[in-house]
Amino acid sequence: xxxxxxxxxxxxxxxxxxxxxxxxxxxxxxxxxxxxxxxWYLQKxxxxxxxxxxxxxxxxxxxxxxxxxxxxxxxxTLKISxxxxxxxxxxxxxxxxxxxxxxxxxxxxxxx
Amino acid sequence: xxxxxxxxxxxxxxxxxxxxxxxxxxxxFSDYWMHWVxxxxxxxxxxxxxINNDGTSTSYADSVKGRFTISRDNAKNTLYLQMTSLxxxxxxxxxxxxxxxxxxxxxxxxxxxxxxxxxxxTVSS
Numbered sequence: 514x515x516x517x518x519x520x521x522x523x524x525x526x527x528x529x530x531x532x533x534x535x536x537x538x539x540x541x542x543x544x545x546x547x548x549x550x551x552x553w554y555l556q557k558x559x560x561x562x563x564x565x566x567x568x569x570x571x572x573x574x575x576x577x578x579x580x581x582x583x584x585x586x587x588x589x590t591l592k593i594s595x596x597x598x599x600x601x602x603x604x605x606x607x608x609x610x611x612x613x614x615x616x617x618x619x620x621x622x623x624x625x
Numbered sequence: 626x627x628x629x630x631x632x633x634x635x636x637x638x639x640x641x642x643x644x645x646x647x648x649x650x651x652x653x654f655s656d657y658w659m660h661w662v663x664x665x666x667x668x669x670x671x672x673x674x675x676i677n678n679d680g681t682s683t684s685y686a687d688s689v690k691g692r693f694t695i696s697r698d699n700a701k702n703t704l705y706l707q708m709t710s711l712x713x714x715x716x717x718x719x720x721x722x723x724x725x726x727x728x729x730x731x732x733x734x735x736x737x738x739x740x741x742x743x744x745x746x747t748v749s750s
Contacts, residue, residue, distance in 0.1 A: 514687075546731075550734065550735070550736065552725075552736040552737075554670070556664070556670070561720055561740040561741065561742055561743055562662075562664075562670065562720070562722075562737075562740050563740070564725070564736070564737065564738050564739075567725055567727050567734070567736050567738070568727060568734070568736070571727065573738065603669070605669065605670055607670075607672075607736065609734055609735035609736045612684045612735075613672070613684055613685075613686060613687075614672045614675075614735050614736075615672060616669060616670045616671065616672065617669075618669050619669045619670070
């Protein structure tokens with residue numbers, strides 16, 4: 514199985530400041546159709562996970578434009594341009610290139 | 626509005642069985658692959674299983690293969706997860722999720738887009 518490694522484990526943030534989360538995969542997630550099969554999810558406290566970014570860099574419907582995804586192959590980054598209080602929760606990357614998808618361990622974002 | 630509603634969770638003894646259901650609405654169920662994902666607080670998300678749109682293809686995480694069976698009834702807009710030989714490590718909140726079809730020509734991506742609210746399964750004596 515493809516192993517997904519996220520960093521940092523915990524990220525204290527200041528509202529209005531930028532934040533960045535890294536995700537690395539044990540093998541390339543680039544499909545032969547040209548897309549990276551990588552998604553980013555946010556699980557807010559007490560809620561179900563919600564999709565933020567799909568296929569590496571595409572913002573899901575209704576997701577604020579302060580969220581962006583970048584990277585290709587094995588290295589990916591989720592950036593929040595200006596953190597808001599409602600962005601707290603655990604962020605997960607997920608690979609879907611292989612028939613058994615796997616999640617990263619999660620990054621907990623909390624307000625300083 | 627896309628909705629997914631899970632049910633069937635509960636407390637079960639090790640070695641026991643449970644069947645989870647997920648009733649969906651707001652989209653054409655038979656057009657979409659579907660997933661089950663488990664969340665263990667403090668331990669993150671774990672993908673459990675998926676099934677293709679007509680039920681002819683399935684995949685399972687190694688940890689549940691041979692014990693769990695995913696199925697669907699497209700006439701009833703319902704997804705199922707039959708869980709047998711349950712273990713303590715199966716404890717968690719189980720979410721059903723729709724597979725994302727982000728582009729017209731992509732029939733599946735194995736990246737869930739919509740998720741239900743979850744149903745709690747506790748395996749304990």
